[in-house]
Amino acid sequence: MSEYDDATRLETGDDPTQRHGTFHEEWMIGNAVNGGLVMTTALRALGEHLASDPTETTEHVDPVVLSAYFMTASQPGPFTVTTEVMRCGRKLSTGQMTIHQTGDDGRPVERMRAIGSFGNLTDLDVQRQASPPEMPPPEQCVSAEQAPPDFLANAKFLERLDLRLDPSTAGWALGKPSMRGVMRGWLRLRDGREPDTTMLMMALDALPPVAFELGLFGWTPTLEFTGHVRRRPEPGWLQVTLGSDTLGGGMMEEDAMIWDSAGNLVAQSRQLCGVRLPKAGG
Structure with missing residues (x-):
């Protein structure tokens, strides 16, 4: 098991x-x-x-x-x-x-x-779907194991995953967030279990918070989450993107999309998160 x-x-x-x-x-x-x-x-x-x-x-x-x-x-x-x-x-x-x-x-x-x-997500006709973003292959991406030790010490969940972040969206791990509000990566379970439609809901909430790429490193608890699974995933890596365009009132949205190894859009979500902003002058 x-x-x-x-x-x-x-x-x-x-x-x-x-x-x-x-x-x-x-x-x-x-x-x-x-x-x-x-x-x-x-x-x-x-x-x-x-x-x-x-x-x-x-x-x-x-x-x-x-x-x-x-x-x-x-x-x-x-x-x-x-x-x-x-x-x-x-x-x-x-x-x-x-x-x-x-x-x-x-x-x-x-x-x-x-x-x-x-x-039942079988034999689906797809008229239109978003295309996966251009990213380096997993072997050229940044493993979550390379994140700062103090972060990993509080992120045991990431030890269950094989997560490889696009280097252009992993600057937060080096103390240099891009401030673009975008994070991309490749994801699979570390023990080799292949993805299914239920596991996709977890994958939509598996990457580090996109707030990190905005220079916000505090806890960002999910308040509400809406996820859609579009089709059954093919075996292999999942390609995940996160983005956020709105931050205010101590809350931000986080949009996620997932493509399977065949380039099919298999899941998408939006969640509302709480954000603790640093105090002015702090």
Whole structure:
């Protein structure tokens, strides 16, 4: 079993709407479990619920859209995913997911709430799609292992990935951010597991924050995330781009796009992040 499959593994209990798992410290970024892993775990729970629901007469196996709100930072330890099937249709089936953990006071703490839809992303006709950007091949890019040690010490999640950043967007790692608000890179799981449609949701939130290329190195927690999966990815490297054009009021948007090894656009997202700006004169 791959590290990713083990990290998103769920157990059922007496309640068919609930599944249980454990978040591991190895998937943390900063002081929280990576939000992408949290989302893919929730999607796995909804997919399992749909597969066992008698009203799901058309099997839907691919997550197509997810809208997630992050209430509090997920922490290493046990968690519970509660799922509710909202509608089963011919093309899409939709449900709600919530993730809770037990707080220090013994009460449940909601970590994330999301609505997602599943479909079947096979035999798709594509009339128009964005083309992947020109980038050096992975072997000519900057490995995440070359990031500053103090950053890597708080980014154990990156040890689960083989991430290679386009040198033109990796200046932040050398203390020379480009200030263009763009980051690009190649991505795959380090243990060799090939990507699938559920894993793409994690990949959309896997690169370092694009805020780093704006010279903002503080924590940028995701407040809301909307992701779309467009097709099943081919095996091999994923090509990921991030960009941000708007920063203000302590928030910024981050847009992501992913192409597979065949150049197909397979996923895209927009998320709203919190940003802590340095104090004037600080």
